[in-house]
Amino acid sequence: MLRHLPAHPHEGAVGAPANNPTARVIATGKSALTGRRFNIAVAFEPSEDGGPAIAQSTFHHFADYNWDPSAGCPSFVSERPGDALPRTPEARRSTELYARNVALWLARRGA
Numbered sequence: 001m002l003r004h005l006p007a008h009p010h011e012g013a014v015g016a017p018a019n020n021p022t023a024r025v026i027a028t029g030k031s032a033l034t035g036r037r038f039n040i041a042v043a044f045e046p047s048e049d050g051g052p053a054i055a056q057s058t059f060h061h062f063a064d065y066n067w068d069p070s071a072g073c074p075s076f077v078s079e080r081p082g083d084a085l086p087r088t089p090e091a092r093r094s095t096e097l098y099a100r101n102v103a104l105w106l107a108r109r110g111a
Contacts, residue, residue: 002098004084004091005029005040014039014057022047026054027098043105054102067095 005027016023022045030037044053069081085092 002027002094004088004094005098014042014055016042020044020049022049022051041102046108052106052108054106056102 016025023042025039025041026043027040028037029040040057042055044051044055046052066082067085069083069086073081085095
């Protein structure tokens, strides 16, 4: 079970479409501030319509600056960097495991 992923409540805009039986929410988060739960990722199993696929509201958190804040941020970012991944080895391991599992699942290999 994954315990940590880089996310925040505005991420909750992703959901499993009611008319797609292959779709399911595979990751959720909980706001530390409000306690509100929110979706992070939805998986789509292969079907005649396509797949496999993952819809992630957190994709931008799996990019360079979020993995290594010391690399510097993009010009459009004005917020101070977070330090959870560099400071918390368990969070880093959990995030790397999630990224690995998604890649393997999309490639249709066992994790």
